[in-house]
Amino acid sequence: MNDGERIWESGSVEETRRIAGEIAQDAQPGDVYALTGELGAGKTAFAGGFAAGLHVPYPEDVVSPTYTILQIHEGGRLPLYHFDVYRLTDPEEADAIGIDEYLFGDGVCLIEWASRIRELLPPRTREVIFERRPERGEDCRRITLRQGGPA
Numbered sequence: 001m002n003d004g005e006r007i008w009e010s011g012s013v014e015e016t017r018r019i020a021g022e023i024a025q026d027a028q029p030g031d032v033y034a035l036t037g038e039l040g041a042g043k044t045a046f047a048g049g050f051a052a053g054l055h056v057p058y059p060e061d062v063v064s065p066t067y068t069i070l071q072i073h074e075g076g077r078l079p080l081y082h083f084d085v086y087r088l089t090d091p092e093e094a095d096a097i098g099i100d101e102y103l104f105g106d107g108v109c110l111i112e113w114a115s116r117i118r119e120l121l122p123p124r125t126r127e128v129i130f131e132r133r134p135e136r137g138e139d140c141r142r143i144t145l146r147q148g149g150p151a
């Protein structure tokens, strides 16, 4: 049941970035990571660490885009396509911007709020789930990496 599932406990932003950087070491062209978890759970922090792990030139530029759905970061080991689809109400909007070009491209997709577009995600999608653990402290997050898109 838990085939290939990996779980970390992060106690800080830095630790979350480090975990992301470690995962980025294994990234291959066409990988798709659905980042799920509530507001402020650490999805963008993870994306920044992932970018650093890919040796993207300015990983500090990986921020939550306010009005753009996609930010492209090139110049690293692989192109990084960082999506935040929080504002999408209909997966057709993602289709309209040509998301398939990236999902089936030669870079790595990180998609915040990916459950909004779950029907567009390829079967090879992996989910990274961010959960707060208030009983373990304000900065504690459980990070679970699993095969499959968000439910």
Ligand SMILES: Nc1ncnc2c1ncn2[C@@H]1O[C@H](COP(=O)(O)OP(=O)(O)OP(=O)(O)O)[C@@H](O)[C@H]1O
Binding pocket: 010, 011, 012, 013, 014, 015, 016, 037, 038, 039, 040, 041, 042, 043, 044, 045, 046, 064, 112, 138, 139, 140, 141
């Ligand atoms: N262990 C941790 N890992 C990641 N972020 C943490 C951690 N502990 C505290 N934080 C704080 O939580 C916040 C995470 O913000 P971030 O923008 O990464 O969340 P997000 O999941 O992308 O939110 P949104 O859904 O709004 O895009 C930051 O303010 C960060 O400092």
Ligand SMILES: [Mg+2]
Binding pocket: 043, 044, 045, 064, 084, 112
């Ligand atoms: Mg974010």
